[in-house]
Amino acid sequence: MDVATFKARYTEFNTVADEVVAVHLEECATLLSVDKYGAKYNQALALLVAHELKLIEIGVDDYEVEISRSISGGGRTIKNTATTDYQLYYSRSAYGSKFLALKKTIRFGGAVLCG
Numbered sequence: 001m002d003v004a005t006f007k008a009r010y011t012e013f014n015t016v017a018d019e020v021v022a023v024h025l026e027e028c029a030t031l032l033s034v035d036k037y038g039a040k041y042n043q044a045l046a047l048l049v050a051h052e053l054k055l056i057e058i059g060v061d062d063y064e065v066e067i068s069r070s071i072s073g074g075g076r077t078i079k080n081t082a083t084t085d086y087q088l089y090y091s092r093s094a095y096g097s098k099f100l101a102l103k104k105t106i107r108f109g110g111a112v113l114c115g
C-alpha cells in the first residue's frame with residue numbers, strides 16, 4: 001500500500017505529512033504477514049496505520065482507560081471491555097477496534113489466530 005492509497009481511504013489524515021504516513025506504513029508492514037492476512041492484508045495494514053496515527057493525534061501515550069466524562073453538563077459512561085494490555089492498546093481508537101475485529105476473522109491452520 002502506498003501513501004496516496006492510504007490517504008484516499010482515510011481522508012482525515014490528509015493533513016499528515018506524506019513522510020510520516022510512509023514511515024508508519026513501513027513500520028506497521030513489518031508487524032503483519034501477507035501469508036497470514038492474505039486478501040485482507042491491505043485492509044489490516046491500513047487499519048493499523050490509521051490506529052497509530054490516531055493515537056498520535058489524540059496524544060495517547062499510556063494505558064489509562066476513561067470510564068466517564070462530563071459533556072456540557074451531561075454524563076457519558078464509556079465501558080471498556082479490554083482484558084489484556086494488547087486489547088486495551090487497540091481499543092484506544094475505532095481503527096484499532098476494527099483491526100482487532102478483522103484479526104478475529106483470520107484463520108490459519110484451522111484455528112482462529114489470537115496474536
